[in-house]
Amino acid sequence: MKPQLKSLTQTQGFAVLTLVLGILVIWYIAALLMNGNQMINMLERTGQSWTYTQVLQGAYSIQRPPLPVPHQVAMELYQSVLNQAVTSRRSLVYHSMITLESTLLGFALGSLLGILIAVGIVHNRTLDASLMPWVIASQTVPILAIAPIVVVVLGSMNLTGVLPKAMISMYLSFFPVVIGMVKGLRSSDKLHSELMMTYNASRQQFFWKLRWFSAQPYLFASLKIAISAALVGAIVAELPTGAQGGLGARLLSGSYYGQTVQIWAALVMSALLGWALITLVGMAERLVLRRRGLTR
Amino acid sequence: MHAVKLQPQTSSPAKPHRLMIGIDDLSLVFDTNDGPVHALSHINLDIHQGDFVSFIGPSGCGKTTLLRVIADLEQQTSGTIHVGGTSPQDARMNRLYGYVFQAPALFPWRTIASNCALPMEISAQPKSHRQAQIDKYLKMVGLQDFKHKFPWQLSGGMQQRASIARALCLEPELLLMDEPFGALDEITRDHLNMELLKIWKATGKTLVFVTHSIPEAVLLSTHIVVMSPRPGRIIKVIESPLPRDKTLGLRDSEAFHALAAEIRQALASDHQID
Numbered sequence: 166m167k168p169q170l171k172s173l174t175q176t177q178g179f180a181v182l183t184l185v186l187g188i189l190v191i192w193y194i195a196a197l198l199m200n201g202n203q204m205i206n207m208l209e210r211t212g213q214s215w216t217y218t219q220v221l222q223g224a225y226s227i228q229r230p231p232l233p234v235p236h237q238v239a240m241e242l243y244q245s246v247l248n249q250a251v252t253s254r255r256s257l258v259y260h261s262m263i264t265l266e267s268t269l270l271g272f273a274l275g276s277l278l279g280i281l282i283a284v285g286i287v288h289n290r291t292l293d294a295s296l297m298p299w300v301i302a303s304q305t306v307p308i309l310a311i312a313p314i315v316v317v318v319l320g321s322m323n324l325t326g327v328l329p330k331a332m333i334s335m336y337l338s339f340f341p342v343v344i345g346m347v348k349g350l351r352s353s354d355k356l357h358s359e360l361m362m363t364y365n366a367s368r369q370q371f372f373w374k375l376r377w378f379s380a381q382p383y384l385f386a387s388l389k390i391a392i393s394a395a396l397v398g399a400i401v402a403e404l405p406t407g408a409q410g411g412l413g414a415r416l417l418s419g420s421y422y423g424q425t426v427q428i429w430a431a432l433v434m435s436a437l438l439g440w441a442l443i444t445l446v447g448m449a450e451r452l453v454l455r456r457r458g459l460t461r
Numbered sequence: 462m463h464a465v466k467l468q469p470q471t472s473s474p475a476k477p478h479r480l481m482i483g484i485d486d487l488s489l490v491f492d493t494n495d496g497p498v499h500a501l502s503h504i505n506l507d508i509h510q511g512d513f514v515s516f517i518g519p520s521g522c523g524k525t526t527l528l529r530v531i532a533d534l535e536q537q538t539s540g541t542i543h544v545g546g547t548s549p550q551d552a553r554m555n556r557l558y559g560y561v562f563q564a565p566a567l568f569p570w571r572t573i574a575s576n577c578a579l580p581m582e583i584s585a586q587p588k589s590h591r592q593a594q595i596d597k598y599l600k601m602v603g604l605q606d607f608k609h610k611f612p613w614q615l616s617g618g619m620q621q622r623a624s625i626a627r628a629l630c631l632e633p634e635l636l637l638m639d640e641p642f643g644a645l646d647e648i649t650r651d652h653l654n655m656e657l658l659k660i661w662k663a664t665g666k667t668l669v670f671v672t673h674s675i676p677e678a679v680l681l682s683t684h685i686v687v688m689s690p691r692p693g694r695i696i697k698v699i700e701s702p703l704p705r706d707k708t709l710g711l712r713d714s715e716a717f718h719a720l721a722a723e724i725r726q727a728l729a730s731d732h733q734i735d
């Protein structure tokens with residue numbers, strides 16, 4: 166079995182590599198076409214005659230290309246991550262930390278709210294009928310429309326800074342937790358429930374000794390979605406609120422000044438941040454479930 | 462709300478025993494999409510303290526349903542039933558019985574010891590007492606070395622033994638068992654049958670046992686309740702002539718075969734295959 170498995174992972178690795186290479190090739194060709202056109206326009210505007218070597222060189226090195234190529238983005242990332250003090254406003258780490266702060270706060274608040282709403286829905290038929298439609302409706306409203314309202318309302322209550330952003334994160338992240346937890350709390354094995362009945366267990370004992378545990382695999386699946394939603398919420402919240410720092414602000418200022426390389430670098434950074442956050446939740450999941458004997 | 466403490470039974474079997482379960486003209490009808498299903502029809506049955514009673518019959522004869530009615534997991538449509546002198550609901554509320562399901566039903570997130578602690582946690586028994594009970598009954602079922610293992614680390618037979626230990630930890634007067642060894646291989650089953658007989662003899666509990674194995678019913682029971690489906694009903698109650706002290710060797714005796722034949726005849730007299 167083992168050699169077969171190995172060759173399978175090798176084939177898989179090969180497939181991934183081919184895909185990445187393919188994307189890079191397409192990317193560079195697309196950049197040549199898009200940036201090359203701009204290069205030609207630029208040269209023609211100055212009345213110069215141009216050669217293909219000029220265009221080829223320029224397409225991959227102009228300052229504000231419509232489509233930056235990967236090595237430009239990598240250079241920008243290197244410059245703004247490693248060659249800047251982390252306290253500098255030019256450092257992407259500085260901006261990531263600001264976004265991370267409201268992401269984590271919003272995630273914590275959203276998860277807590279989601280769990281509480283789920284517990285209410287599962288234990289109370291009235292709440293189940295009355296709350297669930299609102300929970301679903303809340304997610305059909307475009308977040309970009311909600312964000313400025315939240316910021317203005319909270320601002321009028323003298324709440325500024327990280328809190329309004331965390332609220333948007335919370336707004337996006339409580340939803341998957343509600344859905345997952347309701348499902349999880351209702352997923353208890355019928356046999357286990359009957360066993361608890363034969364012990365004449367109270368409602369609280371049912372919850373803390375059975376339901377809470379059988380809901381945990383569902384909870385962690387939801388938390389993974391919730392934390393990435395919280396990150397999206399934090400970035401979106403930084404866009405319309407005129408925030409001075411954060412990945413969202415960096416994206417916005419990049420688009421103001423046509424700094425496409427800066428936009429792409431911030432984009433890659435937020436993707437890396439999201440990946441790291443989901444990985445962390447996944448590690449917590451494995452740790453908790455293994456300690457509880459739920460995975461082998 | 463305290464569990465009824467079992468008095469170790471030292472009296473001889475000849476002494477008249479207290480009525481543990483009294484069932485009088487009990488019927489249960491399930492309403493289904495295909496119309497009413499008569500799961501139990503006009504059941505009359507008395508089970509006395511210290512008896513080992515087996516319900517036997519083909520699938521659909523209502524043997525499990527009858528056990529579930531005793532345990533207050535189902536409610537009858539008509540008729541009356543008393544468990545330990547009270548209604549099944551009160552018996553359940555007072556944790557009079559321990560129920561062993563067909564599957565072990567252990568919580569996967571708890572160790573074996575912690576699974577056994579569950580009913581005692583729920584009935585708020587002190588921790589030192591819980592520890593003592595767990596040690597005592599895990600030893601009785603031969604699992605003392607597996608206390609800190611999780612259920613998935615044990616074989617099916619060991620898991621079922623753990624679930625029996627869990628039921629015993631509350632020391633209920635009455636033990637209700639729904640085909641507890643149905644999913645096990647025959648060798649494990651023989652072994653656990655003897656273990657169960659030992660526990661029964663040692664504790665003097667009343668045991669109600671659902672099975673579809675004739676040899677198992679003969680080997681274990683003092684009384685065998687033969688049931689038949691459509692509608693689920695009792696066709697015969699046989700009092701075992703075999704001694705209470707049983708060994709596996711008993712299975713080769715004349716009396717054993719005669720009793721098995723009697724059960725088989727009772728089942729055949731009302732046989733329908735579908």
